[in-house]
């Protein structure tokens with residue numbers, strides 16, 4: 001147990017993740033408690049708070065302490081809170097949203113700082129969310145590979161906007177229909193911790209800038225396999241009214257689609273508030289900032 005003054009924090013694995021106790025997120029948090037949550041967020045990258053009875057407004061308010069809440073570009077939000085949306089898997093649906101390792105909305109110019117995900121309706125077991133720590137993914141590369149990657153940029157693309165809603169009965173199209181793309185540093189520097197993290201996925205990263213897809217794929221595939229190895233991650237098991245918070249800049253996540261047999265009959269509803277991030281900081285710019 002990691003003891004702060006106001007909260008208790010229990011790490012999930014040696015790589016990342018922690019469960020936070022002694023906090024009620026429906027209340028206005030005092031400054032000291034808030035600072036401790038922020039510290040734990042930076043230290044553990046993903047946090048989970050259990051048994052939180054939250055209204056949509058309360059989820060919004062807690063999330064908004066980290067930054068502006070932004071809508072999903074392709075999926076409609078709640079009627080009263082269009083920035084917040086639900087990821088809904090109806091019983092028997094054969095696709096599961098986000099069942100691959102990715103960082104959310106990497107194809108925006110300002111990819112999200114992070115998100116909160118609130119468990120509204122969940123199957124009795126399964127449907128975990130797996131994470132991996134992209135600080136560790138970078139840190140464990142050789143000096144030669146780090147030197148190669150430090151100056152590279154990657155082209156990230158959304159792909160077909162329809163795929164975000166058209167395979168799911170209860171998820172609907174938002175106005176934005178054009179594909180989006182953005183070029184970001186392959187290694188980014190976290191603005192608060194100053195630590196370097198790998199920033200690629202196979203879901204959205206198409207190629208390195210200045211190279212073809214064919215040239216880029218072998219190295220991208222190596223980095224993805226390296227980053228998503230089980231040693232660098234943790235897995236969240238959901239319970240009703242669990243709220244997770246993750247730093248989307250320095251982690252990847254994966255919705256585990258283990259909807260087989262009996263487990264395929266259950267509905268799953270998760271509610272996400274996405275927090276706007278900064279334009280990713282490359283190493284050379286971080287050095288300039290520090291100078």
Ligand SMILES: [Fe+2]
Pocket residue numbers: 098102103104253
């Ligand atoms: Fe996601």
